[in-house]
Every structure is written in structure tokens, then in C-alpha cells.
Amino acid sequence: MVEGSSKRKRPNILVTGTPGTGKTTMSTALAESIQFRHINVGDLVKDKNLHDGWDDELDCFILNEDLVCDELEDVMEEGGNIVDHHGCDFFPERWFDCVVVLQTDNTVLYDRLSNRGYNETKLSNNVECEIFQVILEEAKESYPEDRVVALKSDTIEDMSRNITTLTDWVRNWHSAS
Secondary structure (H helix, E strand, O other), X not given: OOOOOOOOOOOEEEEEEOOOOOHHHHHHHHHHHHOOEEEEHHHHHHHHOOEEEEEOOOOEEEEOHHHHHHHHHHHHHHOOEEEEOOOOOOOOHHHOOEEEEEEOOHHHHHHHHXXXXXXXXXXXXXXXXXXXXXXXXXXXXXXXXXXXXXXXXXXXHHHHHHHHHHHHHHHHHHHHO
16 A cells, blocks of 8 residues: 555545445544544435446446536645545546555455345446456556555455554555655
């Protein structure tokens, strides 16, 4: 992970990955641990109507990327944010000092998404996305490689280890900037 290189006093972290990999759970716990703001993009889109309608087939809002970026611009400049979203290629590169891609074993992911009640199309799309590492490739194409880190997210122990790793990274970023 890259050392602090921004004029911000605190870094911004993007937590991304296929739905069901634990982004929101880990982001919430990490934000509490290090006193950062947690921004769940899905909730933001819903709460502020930053979408272009509803996709019946995938059972979700159609994200308006420009509206989301406009909404987040000022807060991202402040730093100290953990942004949680399954996509990452539309955010400005300058916003993030670390891009975390959570990855989950396919059988664990299938069970998590089934338990959420995902329809068959949405479930198979997301499991295939994880199999082909679509989000990791998207992150590597969208951000400098030294900012992108893939972390395993199958168990509570994995999540605890990931929080420790990221907490240490933030502490080192503070001392480096």
C-alpha cells in the first residue's frame, strides 16, 4: 500500500468487491475503529435519489455516476472517508489513497447472496463476477497498482485481520504525510 502523498490530513479508503463480500460490515467496523466517516454509496444513492430509476431484472437502482461524484466531491477533499461500493471505475483516482478489494470464496458468496434472497439472475451474475475477479481487474485498471490491495473476506477472522491491517496502514499514512 502506498504511503500518504496527498495534502489531506487523513487518507480516503475505497472498499470495493462483489456484493456479499463484506464491504459494508468491514467498512462500518473500520470506520468506528479509526474514527473515519463511512459512506455506503448504495444508501447514499437511495437517500439522495442519485439514480436514473430501477432495474427490475437486477432488482436495484440504476446508479447515476455523475450525481454520486458531484455529491461526494467536497467531503472527499477533506479526507478521513471510507467509501463502500461494489464498483470503483467511475470515482476520480485522486480521491483514494488505498483501494481495498474484498474477495470471497464462491461457495461462501453463493450462500451469503442466497440468504439475502437474491433472484437467480442477480445471484449468478455476482458469483460469476467473483469467479472472474472482475472487480479486482477494474480496480487495477482504474488506480495505480500500489494503491490496490486484495484481501480475503470469508470469515470473521478474515475481517478482523483486514481491519487490523488497514488500521496499521492508516497509522503509517499519518506518520508519512
